[in-house]
Amino acid sequence: MxxxxxxxxxxxxxxxxxxxxxxxxxxxxxxxxxxxxxxxxxxxxxxxxxxxxxxxxxxxxxxxxxxxxxxxxxxxxxxxxxxxxxxxxxxxxxxxxxxxxxxxxxxxxxxxxxxxxxxxxxxxxxxxxxxxxxxxDGLERARAKLEYTPLATAFCPAEFTVAQLRTVYETVWGTHLDPRNFHRKVTGTPGFVTPVGRSTEGDRGRPAQLFRRGPATLLHPPMLRQQR
Amino acid sequence: MxxxxxxxxxxxxxxxxxxxxxxxxxxxxxxxxxxxxxxxxxxxxxxxxxxxxxxxxxxxxxxxxxxxxxxxxxxxxxxxxxxxxxxxxxxxxxxxxxxxxxxxxxxxxxxxxxxxxxxxxxxxxxxxxxxxxxxxDGLERARAKLEYTPLATAFCPAEFTVAQLRTVYETVWGTHLDPRNFHRKVTGTPGFVTPVGRSTEGDRGRPAQLFRRGPATLLHPPMLRQQR
DNA sequence: GCGTTTATCGTCGTGATGACGAAAAACAGG
DNA sequence: CCTGTTTTTCGTCATCACGACGATAAACGC
Structure with a gap:
């Protein structure tokens, strides 16, 4: 050598x-x-x-x-x-x-x-x-991967709420996402998150269901950021 | 050092x-x-x-x-x-x-x-x-990138028909795609391909329009393979 | 009890897509 | 010249996903 x-x-x-x-x-x-x-x-x-x-x-x-x-x-x-x-x-x-x-x-x-x-x-x-x-390059990779993988859950603790996950998307992308549509998308995509069965307490507002990251490795269909 | x-x-x-x-x-x-x-x-x-x-x-x-x-x-x-x-x-x-x-x-x-x-x-x-x-790893990367980038055009000569591009997708993915829906998708996605203005001749069937790769670097929305 | 806050469920219109029919434009062969 | 074949290209229709909301549920502070 x-x-x-x-x-x-x-x-x-x-x-x-x-x-x-x-x-x-x-x-x-x-x-x-x-x-x-x-x-x-x-x-x-x-x-x-x-x-x-x-x-x-x-x-x-x-x-x-x-x-x-x-x-x-x-x-x-x-x-x-x-x-x-x-x-x-x-x-x-x-x-x-x-x-x-x-x-x-x-x-x-x-x-x-x-x-x-x-x-x-x-x-x-x-x-x-x-x-x-x-x-x-790392920032671009992270932003792109949130679209078609459940990797946003890596920013969350083991158990998290849909709102916490939404905050991750909004922070990484610098955009604002509709809480209702986001909730429907996350809970409706098979394997993205799995409910724990418990809820948060002590926070403001209605208690939120707790989730763990699901078994999915790819999001189908992906969570696209609007491009305009 | x-x-x-x-x-x-x-x-x-x-x-x-x-x-x-x-x-x-x-x-x-x-x-x-x-x-x-x-x-x-x-x-x-x-x-x-x-x-x-x-x-x-x-x-x-x-x-x-x-x-x-x-x-x-x-x-x-x-x-x-x-x-x-x-x-x-x-x-x-x-x-x-x-x-x-x-x-x-x-x-x-x-x-x-x-x-x-x-x-x-x-x-x-x-x-x-x-x-x-x-x-x-390379095969997986190539298959995945065909979904959300116009990279399939890299497999084609400078000028190509929609059918040639479809053959690329079918070959790399090992699937069959509907020619009519594929044609609509390719010509309807902005920046994917740009028409040359000429057509093929001498082949069998109706002559096909020739295209070059367009300026787009990302496909919005992506061309998803069906997962079932 | 009441207002505030946040989570969750519905509704509606629009656009993308899968499945498929049909017309257009070439050629081969009689 | 006509007919069948092949391939491209244009339409149609039902379904699904999604953006833009309204509405309800479930907690808290006062």
Missing amino acids: AEYPPFAVTVDLVVLTVRADELAVLLVRRGVPPYEGAWALPGGFVGADEDLPDAAVRELAEETGLPEPAGHLEQLGTYGRPGRDPRGRVVTVAWLALLPDLPAPVAGTDAAAAEWVPVAGLGRRRLAFDHDRILA | AEYPPFAVTVDLVVLTVRADELAVLLVRRGVPPYEGAWALPGGFVGADEDLPDAAVRELAEETGLPEPAGHLEQLGTYGRPGRDPRGRVVTVAWLALLPDLPAPVAGTDAAAAEWVPVAGLGRRRLAFDHDRILA
């Missing part, structure tokens, strides 16, 4: 959650060069004998402090433009994680502290390396 | 086409160990100063013998399980290419000759490395 150019391989994570009616991404502030002091996606190098999904799960656990989160993790894409890392030829495998709002504070074992940053407020702020592009 | 484990990085291609009413994948027969004599996806190592898309385009051109094919190329996923290549730690970035049926014979510059192999006939035949899994 010595005749082939050597690469370093990293994993980077686009970790999204919905908290306080805002879509937020997990970012770290870099404490060492390059890009010292800049915001960046959490990530790290892949071990010599480590599988790629294992490296992503390990980094996710390190950054969120949770052993086995109930969310969703999928490969997003791989970025390897020469010069994207001034330290050398580094190819990064980016992953997209969708998590429920974590009650535990985010404090990784790394020196750099991680923070939830609302994506709406990122504006013109530049991330380190090519992480702007990776984040943009 | 010396403190981080070194990897070799390759690109592998899932190149699909529709020919003779069959979905076919471009495969090469390996001439050197490991997996000597086995079928494998075409691919190769990424250059020391080469971007990943450039490497994929280069390999595609080498294998198909065409400088700039009119098809579609997108990143499929990255596979890096330790042990997937007996020569060492190799991470491969897989790409999915959809091409029209090439009139030119496929003869790459590599020693190993490339061949179109119908995917239906692959059956229990094992490909080298983890290429079975990569091919399966």
Whole structure:
């Protein structure tokens, strides 16, 4: 293998959650060069004998402090433009994680502290390396996948109401959805959600039925955002 | 960078086409160990100063013998399980290419000759490395993307008839579609196809209008396969 | 008891779709 | 020239999904 150019391989994570009616991404502030002091996606190098999904799960656990989160993790894409890392030829495998709002504070074992940053407020702020592009791709992937998969449930706790699920769609898409039509669509799509049998109490208004995510892996027909 | 484990990085291609009413994948027969004599996806190592898309385009051109094919190329996923290549730690970035049926014979510059192999006939035949899994992922991606993108046109020549496009869908999905409803759907979806103005001649039956692919990048609403 | 809030059920019109009929436009063969 | 065949293209109709609402149910605060 010595005749082939050597690469370093990293994993980077686009970790999204919905908290306080805002879509937020997990970012770290870099404490060492390059890009010292800049915001960046959490990530790290892949071990010599480590599988790629294992490296992503390990980094996710390190950054969120949770052993086995109930969310969703999928490969997003791989970025390897020469010069994207001034330290050398580094190819990064980016992953997209969708998590429920974590009650535990985010404090990784790394020196750099991680923070939830609302994506709406990122504006013109530049991330380190090519992480702007990776984040943009992750957001687009998440928004698109809500349409034809039940992945919005990954943003919710294990048991949730239809209104909570609707808030996820509205927050990720930045749109407003009719509560009645949304309710009909969610409860009418086979396998999307399954009723628990209990209801919420103590909130304002009529108690809502509690659901868990259903067995469906694809929504037929999909939940389309209106395009106008 | 010396403190981080070194990897070799390759690109592998899932190149699909529709020919003779069959979905076919471009495969090469390996001439050197490991997996000597086995079928494998075409691919190769990424250059020391080469971007990943450039490497994929280069390999595609080498294998198909065409400088700039009119098809579609997108990143499929990255596979890096330790042990997937007996020569060492190799991470491969897989790409999915959809091409029209090439009139030119496929003869790459590599020693190993490339061949179109119908995917239906692959059956229990094992490909080298983890290429079975990569091919399966590529097929699933292609089938899914026909639903909500106009990518079926990538399987067609620059000018095509509605019937040719329908054959693509039927071949990739393995289903039968009603010609009248398909015609209504294709011509009624804005931006899917644009009429050329001319028609076919010499074929059997009524001459068909010729179309080019339209400007749309997403199909709204999507062309759903019936699930029953 | 009453207003407020939220969840859930209905209704109605519209547009997309599956199933299918029918006409149009070419050709082959008598 | 006529007829049958093939394929494209246009219509029709019932059904279903969906957007835009109205209406009711079930909690709470006062």
